[in-house]
Amino acid sequence: MEKDIREILKKNQLSVTASREKILQLFIDHNGALAHGDIEKKAGEKFDRVTVYRTLQTFVDKGIIHSIPTADNSVRYALCKDDCQGGHHHDHHVHFVCNNCNNTYCLDNVVTPDIRLPKGYSGEHIEVVVEGICQQCN
Amino acid sequence: MEKDIREILKKNQLSVTASREKILQLFIDHNGALAHGDIEKKAGEKFDRVTVYRTLQTFVDKGIIHSIPTADNSVRYALCKDDCQGGHHHDHHVHFVCNNCNNTYCLDNVVTPDIRLPKGYSGEHIEVVVEGICQQCN
DNA sequence: CAATAAAAGCAACAATGTTGCAAAATATTT
DNA sequence: AAATATTTTGCAACATTGTTGCTTTTATTG
Ligand SMILES: [Mn+2]
Ligand SMILES: [Mn+2]
Ligand SMILES: [Zn+2]
Ligand SMILES: [Zn+2]
Numbered sequence: 001m002e003k004d005i006r007e008i009l010k011k012n013q014l015s016v017t018a019s020r021e022k023i024l025q026l027f028i029d030h031n032g033a034l035a036h037g038d039i040e041k042k043a044g045e046k047f048d049r050v051t052v053y054r055t056l057q058t059f060v061d062k063g064i065i066h067s068i069p070t071a072d073n074s075v076r077y078a079l080c081k082d083d084c085q086g087g088h089h090h091d092h093h094v095h096f097v098c099n100n101c102n103n104t105y106c107l108d109n110v111v112t113p114d115i116r117l118p119k120g121y122s123g124e125h126i127e128v129v130v131e132g133i134c135q136q137c138n
Numbered sequence: 139m140e141k142d143i144r145e146i147l148k149k150n151q152l153s154v155t156a157s158r159e160k161i162l163q164l165f166i167d168h169n170g171a172l173a174h175g176d177i178e179k180k181a182g183e184k185f186d187r188v189t190v191y192r193t194l195q196t197f198v199d200k201g202i203i204h205s206i207p208t209a210d211n212s213v214r215y216a217l218c219k220d221d222c223q224g225g226h227h228h229d230h231h232v233h234f235v236c237n238n239c240n241n242t243y244c245l246d247n248v249v250t251p252d253i254r255l256p257k258g259y260s261g262e263h264i265e266v267v268v269e270g271i272c273q274q275c276n
Numbered sequence: 277c278a279a280t281a282a283a284a285g286c287a288a289c290a291a292t293g294t295t296g297c298a299a300a301a302t303a304t305t306t
Numbered sequence: 307a308a309a310t311a312t313t314t315t316g317c318a319a320c321a322t323t324g325t326t327g328c329t330t331t332t333a334t335t336g
Contacts, residue, residue, distance in 0.1 A: 015302055015313065036292085048316050053293070055314095069209040069267060073292095073324085094253055099262065107259075113251045115232055115266065120273030121245075124237065127267045128253065129207060135258030153282060153333055174323085186285050191324070193283095211293085211323095277336105284331070292323070300315070306308085 012062040019047045033076035033104035098134035150200040157185045171214035171242035236272035
C-alpha cells in the first residue's frame with residue numbers, strides 16, 4: 001500500500017516527501033472528492049496551509065488529481081484514473097454532488113455526453129455536475 | 139429601458155434602490171455572466187462591497203439571476219429568463235466559458251441532456267459547462 | 277408628510293489564497 | 307557514506323474575499 005503511494009509519486013517525477021505521501025494517501029483512502037479545507041483539517045496539523053495549496057497544485061499539474069467545479073466557491077479535487085499525465089487530463093466522466101451528505105463523487109462509468117453547440121462556438125472540454133441524493137443516502 | 143429595471147424589481151417584491159438598479163442594469167447591458175469582482179469593479183465606487191454581496195444573494199433568492207459553477211473559485215452570475223421565481227430556478231441550459239476572452243455565456247437554446255445515473259443515485263439538477271472558443275473569438 | 281419597514285454603509289473580523297525567502301529535506305554525485 | 311546540488315517546506319507578511327452586528331439612511335405606505 002505505502003509502496004503504491006511512492007510509486008505514484010515517482011512515476012510522476014515527484015520527489016517523495018511526507019506531505020505528498022500523506023495527502024495522496026487521503027485521496028486514496030477517501031471515496032469521493034476533497035476540498036482544500038477538508039485536507040487542511042485532516043492533515044493540517046502536520047503541514048502548513050501553504051504546503052497544502054502547493055501540493056494540490058502540483059498534483060493537478062501532474063495529472064494525479066483533477067478539480068471539480070462547484071457553484072459555491074469551493075473547488076474540490078479527486079483522483080484521476082491512470083492515464084492523466086503531464087497536466088493533460090482526459091477524464092470525461094460525470095460528477096455527482098449529494099445534497100444530503102454533501103459529498104462529491106466521480107461517476108467514472110458515466111461519460112459526459114456530446115453537446116451540440118450553436119454555430120460559431122467550438123467546445124474543447126465538457127463538465128457535467130449532477131446534484132441529488134447519492135447511493136449511500138438513498 | 140429604466141422602466142424595465144424598476145418593473146423587474148417590483149415584480150419580485152423588491153424595493154427599488156440605487157444599488158439594485160445599477161447592478162441589475164449591469165447584467166442587462168452585459169451579454170454574459172458577471173462575477174462578484176466584475177460587479178465591484180463596475181459599480182464598486184458607488185456601493186459598498188457588502189451591498190454587492192447582499193444584492194447578488196437577493197437576486198439569486200428571487201430568481202432574477204442564477205449562479206454558474208466554475209473550477210477556479212469564482213462563481214459567476216447571469217440573468218435568468220422570465221420564469222424563475224421565488225428561488226426556484228428552472229433554467230436548464232448549458233453554459234459556455236471561452237478560453238480566449240474568458241467570458242461566460244448562457245446558451246439559452248441548448249438544453250442540458252438527460253444523464254443516466256448508476257443505480258441508487260437520484261439526480262435533481264444538472265449543470266453543464268462547456269469550455270472552448272466562443273462565437274466572438276472564433 | 278409622517279410613520280414604518282427595508283436596505284446601505286461602516287467597522288471589525290474571519291477565512292481563504294499568494295509571495296519571497298531562509299531552513300530543512302530529498303535526490304544526486306563523488 | 308559523505309558532500310553537493312536541487313527541491314520542498316515552513317514561516318511571516320501580505321492581499322483578497324467573504325461575513326456579521328449595528329447604526330444611519332433610504333424607500334414604501336397611508
Ligand atoms: Mn472526477
Ligand atoms: Mn445561464
Ligand atoms: Zn449522500
Ligand atoms: Zn471568447
